[in-house]
Amino acid sequence: MSKTEQTVEIPHLGGSTIGCTFAKPYDPALPTLVLINSYTTSADLYRAQFEDPALTSAANLLALEPYGHGRTRAGYQHFTYWDSAIANLQVLExxxxxxxxxLGTSQGGWIAVRMALLAPDVVRGVLLLGTSMDFESPRSQELGCWDGIAFNTPVIDLLAAPVGEDWVVPDEFVDGVFGTAMGGLSEEDRAFWLAAYRTNYSGDAGRHRLRVSTVNLRDRDGLHGRLDEVRCPVRWLHGTADQVYSVANAEEEIRMFTASPDARLEIVEGGQHFLSASNPAEVDAAALDFLREPGH
Structure with a gap:
């Protein structure tokens, strides 16, 4: 794997440094597929995609880490998903x-849709994995989605007080995230992610980034009133083993993209919430198909 890790400076949020990872050196002759990672993960969520020669030969894979995640930093200490969408567009520019x-997983999905709303001339299509277009609403829970308020509030409360520079994110937090999103990890993958989280979330600044990221997840605005303005193709993949957002919710929300010329939902049998990691073969094949569709 010849991935290229870099950061890009942009003006948003008082000046920001955005973590960017290319699967290989940029080729202007190929289409670009932006990859946006899920809550508290990093560009490493897409390790499998970066190692797929068919996918990396067909497109420039560019993983962009949202505010609060990975190597991304901002001049201002508070941010929302709209800010991450703006930042990603400024990076592309x-x-x-x-x-x-x-392509976006979970929170990455709603950042991707925000990008499409903000810059329809830039975003040619969105590929959504295990996501939701709603806020953490009663409707969402009635359709079998998790209770995001109950999951996130204890974390927000736990991270409220300043900590010393020797603080690192607790192992139990990482285990909780991947238990919910992947049904658990192998020992090798667990060791990898524990090391990554300790790097990304350490000291008081790391605590604060983690807390604001969790506040964003719990308190975000929904997109239902805006989905009829998404005018690009939409492909949504959702796993039947997703513990966070349900297939029933995805079936209802894909129909809200009424202005999209091609909005489709594909169910992945046995797929987990972090679908690109649990089912990379299905995701990579769908991405290739999506990129090659006429008009996409």
């Missing part, structure tokens, strides 16, 4: 990439 498809 800084890199000279005039258009792209955008």
């Amino acid at each position: 800084a890199l000279g990439i005039r258009e792209a498809h955008v």
Whole structure:
């Protein structure tokens, strides 16, 4: 794997440094597929995609880490998902990439849709994995989605007080995230992610980034009133073993993209919430198909 890790400076939020990872050196002759990671993970969520020669030969894979995640830092201490969408668009502009498809897992999905709403001339299509377009609503729970308020509030409360510079995110937090999102990890993968989280979330600044990221997840705004303005193709993959958001919710929400010329839901049997990691073969095949569709 010849991935290229870099950061890009943009003006948003008082000046920001955005963590960017290319699967291989950028080729302007190929389409670009932006990859946006899920809650508290990093560009490493897409390790399997970066190692797929068919996918990396067909497109520039560019993982962009949202505010509060990975190597991304901002001049201002508070941020929302709209800010991450704006930042991603400013990164594409800084890199000279005039258009792209955008793939997002969970929170990455709603950042991708925000990008499509903000810059319809830039975003050619969105590929959604294990996501929801709602806020953490009673409707969402009635359709079998998790109780995001109950899950996130104890974390927000736990992270309220300043900590010393020797603080690192507790192992139990990482285990909780991946238990919910993947049904658990192998020992090798657990060791990898524990090391990554300890790097990304350490000291008081790391505590604060983690807390604001959790507040965003719990208190975000929904997109139902805006989905009829998404005018690009939408492909949504959802796993039957997703413990966070339900297939029933995805079936209802895909129909809300009424202005999209091609909005489709594909069910992945046995797929987990972090679908690109649990079912990379299905995700990579869908991404290739999506990129090659006429008009995409």
